[in-house]
Amino acid sequence: MSQTPSREGCRVRDSASESAQLVLPHHANVHGTVLGGTVMHWIDLTAAIVANRHCRRPVVTAAIDEMAFHAPILVGELALLRGRITLVDRSSMEIRVEVESENLLSGERRHTSTAFVTFVALDPVTRRPTPVPRLILESDEERAEHARAVERRRLRLERREASTRES
């Protein structure tokens, strides 16, 4: 079945992405835990998949909100990445990415990071921002996350405005 966006919009579950990365020695720092920049790369890719699936257009990262690493992920463990779209505006989309570690021997999982990534859809010819399909919210949980995303977007655009004024 084609996964082309319909005229009514796309549901959150239509674009959701879940993946796992096995942390290998070349992903690690000198402490034997994954590099923060590597986790950010995986977050960016997860969010890109979600944004692409939602709009079926070329997309670029516009912003990644401040994020923290709450626990290390060790070599030999899995990094689990779960991406969900939370908000769309005209051409921009906010994607929430949750990261967990999984110890493959014990099965223990720990939440390590939450990231909010903004992607912008581009027209394939002009490479300028282009409208994206609306987001269909199906559950109270999705509506609550969307309401929080509206506030995050407001603060993000305020920060963008302030940094433009400073530069």
Ligand SMILES: CC(C)(COP(=O)(O)OP(=O)(O)OC[C@H]1O[C@@H](n2cnc3c(N)ncnc32)[C@H](O)[C@@H]1OP(=O)(O)O)[C@@H](O)C(=O)NCCC(=O)NCCS
């Ligand atoms: C993101 C980009 C396409 C925005 O282009 P622009 O000319 O500033 O376009 P606009 O001001 O019309 O913004 C387009 C949309 O992006 C959003 N946007 C732009 N910068 C943003 C930021 N820092 N945070 C959140 N949203 C942002 C705008 O709010 C607007 O959203 P809307 O259409 O849903 O209302 C442009 O800045 C760009 O190409 N950046 C480089 C992207 C890139 O190379 N990323 C890879 C990592 S470096």
